[in-house]
Amino acid sequence: MRIGTKKIITILAVLLIAIAVTGCTSSDNGSDNGASSSSATTASKPTGNEYTNSIGMDFQRINAGTFNMGTSKYAYSQPVHKVRLDNDFYIGKYEVTQAQWEAVMGSNPSNFKGDNLPVESVSWNDIQEFITKLNEMEGTTRYRLPTEAEWEYAAAAGTTTLYSFGEINKDEGPFLKDYAWYQDDSYDRTHEVGQKLPNPWGLYDVHGNVWELVEDSWVDNYGSAPEDGSAVEKGASSLRVMRGGSYSSLENALYTAFRGKQDPRDGDSSIGFRLVMDA
């Protein structure tokens, strides 16, 4: 009887300690995001320079910083303007693949089929649904499309040349075909992600393979572009920006600062995306 009482006291003490520790942990997790629900506290916060999520998406941490966005080569990429990104963020090292899309959505609408091919033929609206489901799966709110400024900052990777690897030299290199699937080397189809050389910050296929939809609504120039790199939002029916060119593009569409646009309701075999995860 006495032993029984001791045991009960010991168990109660252990339980109290466990409750105290759990309480501290959940309040720590919850305090980094005031808007987070209790379910959002179950996902681990990414740390370090690289992060791999539950469906095998690899992310690279990008440090906050300032860069000059745009190019004077095209009216719709002007004016070149300074953008200041205040927060570190994680961005996909690769375009989202068909296996990853299927793991979240249970279907694969792509035209060219293959687990490690980039998902395509998905609309901007479809991608929003994918992001909502992925956030739910992982109990977080961190996943989203990159803003146009974040995409260009990460793609340029500190460079100011037309491509992130410098300017093409058709005799001596660098050669675009070493970095990108585009009209001259793609055989008019997508290719498995990560086959070409990465940009200086370790991101693959930022030039070519599939266009990458970003969060922003299309506007015809950067005349009133936000200085903090936030997304431009013009309403649910507005065209959306896509970047980087595709397997069917000419080489100029693969410029780091080149901009394309797409109806948010329509997919195309040349259009996909990569994700951002808030740090």
Ligand SMILES: [Ca+2]
């Ligand atoms: Ca791409």
